[in-house]
Amino acid sequence: MAKYEKLNGASVKITNADAADAPYAISAEVQINNGKVSSITSGYVMRGEEVMATFSQHGDGATHTSYNSHDEEEQMANLRAINAFLRDVEALVLANPITI
16 A cells, blocks of 8 residues: 655745734745755735735745836835745744655
């Protein structure tokens, strides 16, 4: 009979939806391989129903961000929120490994 031996990788949706003090609702698909974040795709920064920005991050650390606002202060606020979310994701994955 076949059985799971070890989880080597997973794609997990992670969100900050429960953070009452967060200025934006942020979510992303996080690819985890061997207990570490390998890439992040389909990242969304939301204010209510409005998409403020989208982002992704690849294994080499390159982060790609698109803003839906031309306001520079709003873009910087989005970027700060994205960077804080990325740090939180890294900490979550390291502190709470996914296992079978």
